[in-house]
Amino acid sequence: MKVGLVGLGVIGSRVGEKLADSGSLTLVYNRTQARAAAFGKARGVGVSQSAQELVRESDVVFTVLSDDEAVSSFFGGISGVPVDGKTFLDMSTIGPSTSVAIASDIKRRAASMLDVPVVGSANMVEKKEAVLMVGGGDADFERMKPLLSQIANVVLHIGPNGAGLSLKLVHNLVLASYVVSLGEAVNFGLNGGLDPKMIEYLLVSLSSIRSPNSALKVPKILGSDYAMQFSLKHMIKDLNIIEAEARKQRSVIPMGSLALQLYRLAEKRGLAEKDFSSVAELFRESAGQSQH
Numbered sequence: 001m002k003v004g005l006v007g008l009g010v011i012g013s014r015v016g017e018k019l020a021d022s023g024s025l026t027l028v029y030n031r032t033q034a035r036a037a038a039f040g041k042a043r044g045v046g047v048s049q050s051a052q053e054l055v056r057e058s059d060v061v062f063t064v065l066s067d068d069e070a071v072s073s074f075f076g077g078i079s080g081v082p083v084d085g086k087t088f089l090d091m092s093t094i095g096p097s098t099s100v101a102i103a104s105d106i107k108r109r110a111a112s113m114l115d116v117p118v119v120g121s122a123n124m125v126e127k128k129e130a131v132l133m134v135g136g137g138d139a140d141f142e143r144m145k146p147l148l149s150q151i152a153n154v155v156l157h158i159g160p161n162g163a164g165l166s167l168k169l170v171h172n173l174v175l176a177s178y179v180v181s182l183g184e185a186v187n188f189g190l191n192g193g194l195d196p197k198m199i200e201y202l203l204v205s206l207s208s209i210r211s212p213n214s215a216l217k218v219p220k221i222l223g224s225d226y227a228m229q230f231s232l233k234h235m236i237k238d239l240n241i242i243e244a245e246a247r248k249q250r251s252v253i254p255m256g257s258l259a260l261q262l263y264r265l266a267e268k269r270g271l272a273e274k275d276f277s278s279v280a281e282l283f284r285e286s287a288g289q290s291q292h
């Protein structure tokens, strides 16, 4: 079985590493070709010159791309390539309705597609600690589970196409406002004259609200270290998807809507390419303490 991977960004490159470590990866392609060339050389896997070429030569195709537009443009670009019998595994976080529409088109072309969004950061993917939540048919899931298990220890079948993405959005709805709250609370503590080490100790190690994300983000917020793990622009993209889905479902999401406004404000301050925890700088700036 020949396996191709399209998209070698923060997550795609880690997914590629896992597949290459297991000896399963045959080909890679990336829009910025230098990234694919460097990856191919480092890992001894083939480099395709185009997405079309990769699809033609692969039985299974992973896509790990930014957003709806990138994924739609990839599938639009391969509309002339015969795909019968092939399987597409899309790990991008995109709108469930976009994914369902692509999956049904792929099915009409005698191929199959699963949505496989990732819960977890780049370093969790490196340690196989991310969670893969799969939407799609039972038989396709069972067929692909051994391959997906090379990437993560936990691979869950959530339901039909789009269901993996819907659950991923539940996660990011919490994550978005959780990290805003961490920024707000850290600033509140600092302005109250507290020792930053004690704030960190409480939020990372002792409190019942601690989590892998407080461990990851509180030191970044305290140190104004916004080296990108998950970009602020991608968090805005996910909150926009959540808002659109909520409108369709008539769900009320006041925390998500407020968080979206705050991330948009941070984007206007030039933080789009920084880690999304840089939203905390809004509170620092309001107190005249920004180190950014």
Ligand SMILES: NC(=O)c1ccc[n+]([C@@H]2O[C@H](COP(=O)([O-])OP(=O)(O)OC[C@H]3O[C@@H](n4cnc5c(N)ncnc54)[C@H](OP(=O)(O)O)[C@@H]3O)[C@@H](O)[C@H]2O)c1
Pocket: 006, 007, 008, 009, 010, 011, 012, 030, 031, 032, 035, 064, 065, 066, 067, 069, 070, 073, 074, 091, 092, 093, 094, 118, 119, 120, 121, 122, 229, 230, 231, 234
């Ligand atoms: N980072 C995380 O912690 C994390 C965690 C869970 C899920 N996710 C999700 O996983 C996906 C990828 O995230 P990431 O952090 O890896 O993003 P990233 O580092 O920005 O990488 C994005 C990838 O998509 C490609 N791309 C973007 N627009 C494209 C277009 N129009 N046509 C073709 N290729 C295009 C980029 O190619 P170039 O190299 O040419 O720019 C790159 O390979 C996103 O949907 C994100 O929400 C991320």
